[in-house]
Amino acid sequence: MTNTVKTTSTVCLFVFALATSALAQSRLVSAPAPAVSGPAYDLGVGYSYLKMSVPSVGHASLSGLDASGTVALSARWGATLDTSYLRASNILATTHQGYMLSVHGGPVFYPLEHGSSRLFIRGLAGAALVDGAVPINSTQYFHGWLLRPSFIVGGGIEHRLSNGLTMRVAGDYMRSSFYDAKTSVQAQNNLRATVSFVFRLKERQHKHAQLW
Amino acid sequence: MRSFRILVVLLLVSATAAFATDSGKLSTSLSFDQTIDRVVEREHNFVARMKTLHPLTETYIQNLHEDGDHNIEPASDQYFLGRLDLSDHPKDSAFRKGHAGFMHHLFNPFSSALSYKYLPRGFAQMVILDSDLQKSNYHFSFVRREFLGEARCIVIDLQPKEKAPKGLFIGRIWVEDRDYNIVRFNGTYTGNSHYAYYLHFDSWRFNLQPDVWLPSYVYVEESGTNQKSTLFHDLYLKAQTRLWAYDPEQLSHDQEFTQIKVENSVDDRPAAKDTAPVEAERIWERTAEDNAIDRLQQIGLLAPAGDVDKILQTVINNLIITNKLEIEPEVRCRVLLTLPIESFTIGHTIVVSRGLLDVLPDESSLAMMLAHELSHIALGHHIDTTLAFNDRFFFTDSDAFQKLHFDRSTADEDAADKKAMELIANSPYKDKLTNTGLFLKQLQERASELPNLISPRLGNKLANGSTTRMPSLFASAPTLEKQRVDQIAALPIGSRIKLDPWSNQLTMMNANSVALVSPSEKMPFEVTPFFPYLSYSDADKKLVAEVPSGQ
Numbered sequence: 105m106t107n108t109v110k111t112t113s114t115v116c117l118f119v120f121a122l123a124t125s126a127l128a129q130s131r132l133v134s135a136p137a138p139a140v141s142g143p144a145y146d147l148g149v150g151y152s153y154l155k156m157s158v159p160s161v162g163h164a165s166l167s168g169l170d171a172s173g174t175v176a177l178s179a180r181w182g183a184t185l186d187t188s189y190l191r192a193s194n195i196l197a198t199t200h201q202g203y204m205l206s207v208h209g210g211p212v213f214y215p216l217e218h219g220s221s222r223l224f225i226r227g228l229a230g231a232a233l234v235d236g237a238v239p240i241n242s243t244q245y246f247h248g249w250l251l252r253p254s255f256i257v258g259g260g261i262e263h264r265l266s267n268g269l270t271m272r273v274a275g276d277y278m279r280s281s282f283y284d285a286k287t288s289v290q291a292q293n294n295l296r297a298t299v300s301f302v303f304r305l306k307e308r309q310h311k312h313a314q315l316w
Numbered sequence: 317m318r319s320f321r322i323l324v325v326l327l328l329v330s331a332t333a334a335f336a337t338d339s340g341k342l343s344t345s346l347s348f349d350q351t352i353d354r355v356v357e358r359e360h361n362f363v364a365r366m367k368t369l370h371p372l373t374e375t376y377i378q379n380l381h382e383d384g385d386h387n388i389e390p391a392s393d394q395y396f397l398g399r400l401d402l403s404d405h406p407k408d409s410a411f412r413k414g415h416a417g418f419m420h421h422l423f424n425p426f427s428s429a430l431s432y433k434y435l436p437r438g439f440a441q442m443v444i445l446d447s448d449l450q451k452s453n454y455h456f457s458f459v460r461r462e463f464l465g466e467a468r469c470i471v472i473d474l475q476p477k478e479k480a481p482k483g484l485f486i487g488r489i490w491v492e493d494r495d496y497n498i499v500r501f502n503g504t505y506t507g508n509s510h511y512a513y514y515l516h517f518d519s520w521r522f523n524l525q526p527d528v529w530l531p532s533y534v535y536v537e538e539s540g541t542n543q544k545s546t547l548f549h550d551l552y553l554k555a556q557t558r559l560w561a562y563d564p565e566q567l568s569h570d571q572e573f574t575q576i577k578v579e580n581s582v583d584d585r586p587a588a589k590d591t592a593p594v595e596a597e598r599i600w601e602r603t604a605e606d607n608a609i610d611r612l613q614q615i616g617l618l619a620p621a622g623d624v625d626k627i628l629q630t631v632i633n634n635l636i637i638t639n640k641l642e643i644e645p646e647v648r649c650r651v652l653l654t655l656p657i658e659s660f661t662i663g664h665t666i667v668v669s670r671g672l673l674d675v676l677p678d679e680s681s682l683a684m685m686l687a688h689e690l691s692h693i694a695l696g697h698h699i700d701t702t703l704a705f706n707d708r709f710f711f712t713d714s715d716a717f718q719k720l721h722f723d724r725s726t727a728d729e730d731a732a733d734k735k736a737m738e739l740i741a742n743s744p745y746k747d748k749l750t751n752t753g754l755f756l757k758q759l760q761e762r763a764s765e766l767p768n769l770i771s772p773r774l775g776n777k778l779a780n781g782s783t784t785r786m787p788s789l790f791a792s793a794p795t796l797e798k799q800r801v802d803q804i805a806a807l808p809i810g811s812r813i814k815l816d817p818w819s820n821q822l823t824m825m826n827a828n829s830v831a832l833v834s835p836s837e838k839m840p841f842e843v844t845p846f847f848p849y850l851s852y853s854d855a856d857k858k859l860v861a862e863v864p865s866g867q
Contacts, residue, residue: 135481135482135483135505135507136438136441136444136447136483136505136514137435137437137438137440137441138435138438138508138509138512138513138514139434139435139438139439139441139442139513139514139515139536140432140433140434140435140438140512140513140515140551141432141433141435141511141512141513142431142432142433142511142512143431143432144510144511176510176511178511179509179511179512214510217509217510222510304510
């Protein structure tokens with residue numbers, strides 16, 4: 105638990121430092137005002153790895169598919185809907201398989217854009233359905249599922265590979281809920297890493313003739 | 317043979333001398349590198365000057381679509397008017413017709429999530445090549461020499477270097493070779509973001525004052541893919557930006573104060589000194605009228621009295637004389653400098669917008685518009701006399717469209733339509749009304765696609781999707797035939813009137829009449845590119861003339 109908090113704090117501090125630096129830079133650069141903005145939609149599909157805490161017992165590793173959709177609301181802000189289905193075939197050596205199905209939505213902030221890359225920070229709220237097992241002793245465990253509100257705080261980087269195709273790497277802290285060994289509902293502090301390919305549905309290509 | 321050689325040498329010498337004289341005071345002895353240095357220096361001066369100037373900036377955008385027969389027509393439009401502010405902390409100075417409501421403020425940030433959102437500042441930005449032009453950021457490449465009007469120009473291609481920052485200009489510049497001012501640039505800015513885009517533009521500057529070239533016209537065009545799905549369609553538009561009201565003297569009366577010279581303050585007229593009630597009422601109405609006109613002119617929305625007014629006055633006189641109208645005080649005509657198509661009366665002053673004058677196909681159509689306004693005057697439709705109180709005009713310029721209203725009630729409009737038909741029937745224009753009806757038909761046909769062009773800012777609407785002004789003329793007009801090249805119902809925008817961006821004076825364009833070769837060239841109410849004839853200001857011409865030959 106202490107490690108999780110430590111890692112989360114480090115990630116948050118890193119992202120904050122990047123954002124501050126980016127905002128400071130954006131004041132120095134006086135690029136011409138654009139004449140047209142929006143709309144920009146994207147759909148992303150990728151692979152997620154989740155280190156899920158099982159209250160009072162330990163951690164389980166889940167992995168699976170992540171899908172998201174984002175709409176740009178301004179040059180720096182967007183709204184995103186993120187859903188993932190992650191599973192593990194053996195939760196904490198119980199031989200019971202587990203999964204997490206989550207749906208989250210919320211704002212995305214883009215503090216820095218440089219060349220073909222940009223950073224993003226997001227805070228999403230939604231719900232997570234956790235199906236898992238908790239060992240009671242070395243031979244017994246119980247299993248069950250729980251649907252509870254959940255939230256995600258995180259960020260990452262996007263790098264444009266070509267017009268219309270972008271690669272996104274994200275790291276998130278996810279708060280969800282599940283039972284502990286005493287069958288009482290406890291909060292879970294999870295860390296999630298996602299690598300996805302993002303397809304831009306409505307992006308204007310910049311066309312100008314090369315002079316040489 | 318010898319005499320032939322001497323003749324050739326003499327010819328060569330005289331030709332060289334003539335070329336040197338033609339080059340003006342600064343002959344072209346500068347190297348290309350030195351020329352670029354001059355250009356950069358002049359551009360820095362230009363940007364510094366522009367930060368102190370606040371001209372009116374009008375942008376009109378037409379979104380286009382192409383049908384199955386490859387006919388390209390406007391699908392929708394947008395209009396912005398504001399005062400340019402290129403300072404580091406610009407204020408919002410957009411002229412709006414109404415106040416934006418709560419819901420607008422609530423949802424405005426999300427509007428561009430569903431469709432492209434045009435940003436007025438981005439269009440106004442296109443008057444600046446680079447706010448900090450640095451030689452080290454660009455590759456400069458000489459192309460050729462070329463005349464733009466009477467300005468002999470050096471044509472240079474600019475491309476940002478690979479490691480240069482984003483947002484630099486890429487394209488071609490035209491530099492007049494007398495003082496090395498950029499007079500035209502054509503291209504775009506580099507570095508679109510994921511969300512915001514730069515457009516391609518052709519920006520023109522005029523020599524408005526001695527040695528001062530200022531932005532006057534910008535033409536914007538984008539023609540991307542035209543897929544039918546709204547999710548995937550690309551920008552497809554044409555737009556014009558015009559700038560005027562540069563002269564700061566037009567915006568204040570300080571200059572006039574210094575020019576007042578009162579010789580004698582005693583009124584020694586022999587006539588009666590008292591004012592009769594009827595006369596007082598007329599003076600009161602005229603005061604309201606003059607106040608409104610004065611304020612509109614001060615803002616830069618109304619052209620000063622000039623040549624175009626005289627043309628309008630001639631048509632009005634034709635109508636007044638042939639109808640034996642007696643109107644006191646006399647009817648005056650003025651031109652509103654904005655594009656939206658409208659006409660209205662302020663007391664006994666008829667105001668016609670530049671946009672309306674531009675698109676009218678002939679004098680009879682103009683007469684029809686003026687007859688409608690003259691009818692308001694003849695029928696005694698009064699001005700709002702509260703405008704005689706000067707405190708009514710204590711508002712910021714950008715609130716002009718909200719504070720001033722010269723629109724009439726539907727009943728007054730109907731009465732004016734009826735009276736106008738009577739006036740036209742007695743006038744020399746009575747047998748030439750075919751094009752007038754066609755103009756109204758064309759106006760109605762485009763009303764739903766071009767609401768911003770057809771929406772008045774101060775007066776009444778000429779047409780909407782179901783009805784037009786003077787419906788009887790509309791009904792009697794022949795069918796609109798798009799494929800007939802000889803049937804011109806309305807002209808493209810900018811067809812008639814030329815505006816001096818410094819003084820706001822209007823003149824009629826002096827363009828050659830061009831025979832149309834295809835129906836697509838009719839372009840009624842449509843945006844077209846600019847190709848102005850650049851000339852040096854009179855003072856600059858004099859300067860050149862005074863340079864002794866041989867220097």
